[in-house]
Amino acid sequence: MKVKESQISLALLATLVGLLSAGIITLFRLAYEMPLEHWMPNGSHEGFESLSSETRILLLLGSTALLIAIFSRLQPHQRKVGVAHVLQRIEQHQGYLPRVNILAQFFGSIIALIGGHSIGREGPAVHIGAGTASQFGQWLKTPHHRLRVLTACGVASAISASFNTPMAGVIFAMEVVLLEYSIKGFIPIILASVTGAIVSRAVFGNETAFIVPSLEMGSLLEIPYILLLALICGGLGSLYIASVKFMQRWNVRPIWQTWGLLGVCAALTSVYLPQIMGIGYDSVNSWLQGEIVIGIALVLLFAKLLLSGWASAVGFPGGLIGPSLFMGAAIGAVMGQLSAYLMPEYPINIGFYAMLGMGAMMASVLRAPLAALMALLELTANPNIIMPGMMAIVIASLTVSEIFHLPSIFRIQTNLAVNSDPVRQLLRNTWVGQVMSEDFNTSERLINLASAQLILSNQPSWIYLENDQQLLLSTDLVRFIESHTQNENEEKFNTADPDHLEIDCLLLPADRKMVKSISLMANLQNALDLMQQHHIEWLVVHRDEQFNHVVGIVSREMIEQYYRYQPQTIES
Numbered sequence: 001m002k003v004k005e006s007q008i009s010l011a012l013l014a015t016l017v018g019l020l021s022a023g024i025i026t027l028f029r030l031a032y033e034m035p036l037e038h039w040m041p042n043g044s045h046e047g048f049e050s051l052s053s054e055t056r057i058l059l060l061l062g063s064t065a066l067l068i069a070i071f072s073r074l075q076p077h078q079r080k081v082g083v084a085h086v087l088q089r090i091e092q093h094q095g096y097l098p099r100v101n102i103l104a105q106f107f108g109s110i111i112a113l114i115g116g117h118s119i120g121r122e123g124p125a126v127h128i129g130a131g132t133a134s135q136f137g138q139w140l141k142t143p144h145h146r147l148r149v150l151t152a153c154g155v156a157s158a159i160s161a162s163f164n165t166p167m168a169g170v171i172f173a174m175e176v177v178l179l180e181y182s183i184k185g186f187i188p189i190i191l192a193s194v195t196g197a198i199v200s201r202a203v204f205g206n207e208t209a210f211i212v213p214s215l216e217m218g219s220l221l222e223i224p225y226i227l228l229l230a231l232i233c234g235g236l237g238s239l240y241i242a243s244v245k246f247m248q249r250w251n252v253r254p255i256w257q258t259w260g261l262l263g264v265c266a267a268l269t270s271v272y273l274p275q276i277m278g279i280g281y282d283s284v285n286s287w288l289q290g291e292i293v294i295g296i297a298l299v300l301l302f303a304k305l306l307l308s309g310w311a312s313a314v315g316f317p318g319g320l321i322g323p324s325l326f327m328g329a330a331i332g333a334v335m336g337q338l339s340a341y342l343m344p345e346y347p348i349n350i351g352f353y354a355m356l357g358m359g360a361m362m363a364s365v366l367r368a369p370l371a372a373l374m375a376l377l378e379l380t381a382n383p384n385i386i387m388p389g390m391m392a393i394v395i396a397s398l399t400v401s402e403i404f405h406l407p408s409i410f411r412i413q414t415n416l417a418v419n420s421d422p423v424r425q426l427l428r429n430t431w432v433g434q435v436m437s438e439d440f441n442t443s444e445r446l447i448n449l450a451s452a453q454l455i456l457s458n459q460p461s462w463i464y465l466e467n468d469q470q471l472l473l474s475t476d477l478v479r480f481i482e483s484h485t486q487n488e489n490e491e492k493f494n495t496a497d498p499d500h501l502e503i504d505c506l507l508l509p510a511d512r513k514m515v516k517s518i519s520l521m522a523n524l525q526n527a528l529d530l531m532q533q534h535h536i537e538w539l540v541v542h543r544d545e546q547f548n549h550v551v552g553i554v555s556r557e558m559i560e561q562y563y564r565y566q567p568q569t570i571e572s
Helices: 007-039 053-071 083-093 099-114 122-139 144-163 166-178 183-204 220-252 255-272 281-288 294-313 321-342 350-366 369-380 383-403 409-414 422-428 449-456 474-484 524-534 556-564
Strands: 440-443 446-448 462-465 470-473 502-504 513-519 538-542 550-555
Touching (some): 007 099, 007 144, 083 166, 083 409, 122 144, 122 321, 144 166, 144 183, 144 422, 166 183, 166 369, 220 294, 220 321, 220 350, 220 383, 220 409, 255 294, 281 321, 294 409, 321 350, 350 409, 369 383, 422 524, 422 556, 440 449, 440 550, 446 449, 449 474, 470 474, 474 502, 524 538, 550 556
Parallel strands (some): 440 462
Antiparallel strands (some): 446 502, 470 513
8 A cells, every 4th residue: 555645745844944944054154254243353254364463373273272172072973074974864874964963063163164264164054954954854753765855955945045046055955965856856945945045035135145247258269268267177176176085094193183283284374375264255256356366366276275175184164165166266267367468459257257167166076067057047147157157067077077087075075976876766765655565464473263363354465473573474374274173183273162272373384474674764775775684575664663563564576566667767
């Protein structure tokens, strides 16, 4: 018997999750922006350049020491934070995100951002948003396949609230987190993302994260230059990914060494390059406006690559989406300014190339081309960016994947292989209740003839021997009763009174099936994995994870029949 699920209930849950996640993200942003705006001489939460060198060093070293003191008290598995941690929990734990890690991300990233570390806020926002959604789903005892979707809803709401780009939030959640596109997933994620954008605009206004001027390509003659920019961004993205992979070797050392040295290097760099502190979106906005000094931009580019890559490699509570946008804007602005020297008679918009660099770098590092394209479109509100943006994004992505053969940076951090098997995706998104059968009755091992006839009165196909974890075909019991009722001397009967004859169901000549228990919250992939682990073909389904009440049975054959007759799914 198939159990149908209401998509309306999932849509309502997604809307509520979007509201909760966006609310927490708003608190997160205010928690680090308001103190900085109050303390900074210029009143900006990114105005670290207005501080003295001594103050910048004190901020960086003090925040580093505080973070080391906090995270040293946590177990190694409790220190895992960021987008990579979210991907790992969705891939291997059905979207169950631990509360301790969420709190570590929330407070750790606030301390790091206030301290001026060269990290992004979007990665922490993704973890916090996904964690809020996951905790809410766990509280409601949501089935595994729905919990994955709700966690992705939290991701979409977080991206939408951070950038004020609801469509990019949807695509990021589908392309990076769930690794699939489906109608069932799209609808709730869209609702969550829209809700996140509404909350963000209510608190921070309608402006996006960047101040973007009117941008467009002046002539088709710029196409070769755009392709060159894309190749450079792809190479730079590959360098960034490779550097993170290389610096992950340092994780065998205690965090007071890796994080302490990172803090010292950041403090020394801030003396000469104060622009490297914080998210760096003030520098990005300057480059978008065409204000660029090539030498400083290049030095900032490689300093950001080193410091943010180092932070990502050693599990520092910061993000890498913002740094990738910073680096893309830097190289794009440099390319735009160089064109003014190489072709002074042909005016090129520096901000246009800075924006293309941002999209190309984001796509190459995250391996999320569609999310990067949607971000370009929503940030610029200009359809003229689509065609050159597509060229830059595709070439940069191909450079990373086909020339340097590197996965996304999140896969480097988690060491997870991308599994795009459509059958596996279908099974993970299907509730075990969708295919389970209720054609069974529960019985004890020892029963009398009257009890056996009562059990068979409902004509079940199977009889579940609960204490012995076995399934018995009802036809075998019927056959036994028919052949032995008249034989009062049968050894399996303890008395000649037919109403009180005792039958041992484990001694019947029958084809019994060994079973294990699974929760109704599980998905079909969980069921297959459990069968594979115990080398069995059948499971009994319990209403909850305490295995108190049996509600159905499911077999490998039922699952195989289900996915064989499903329409083709859309692969990511």
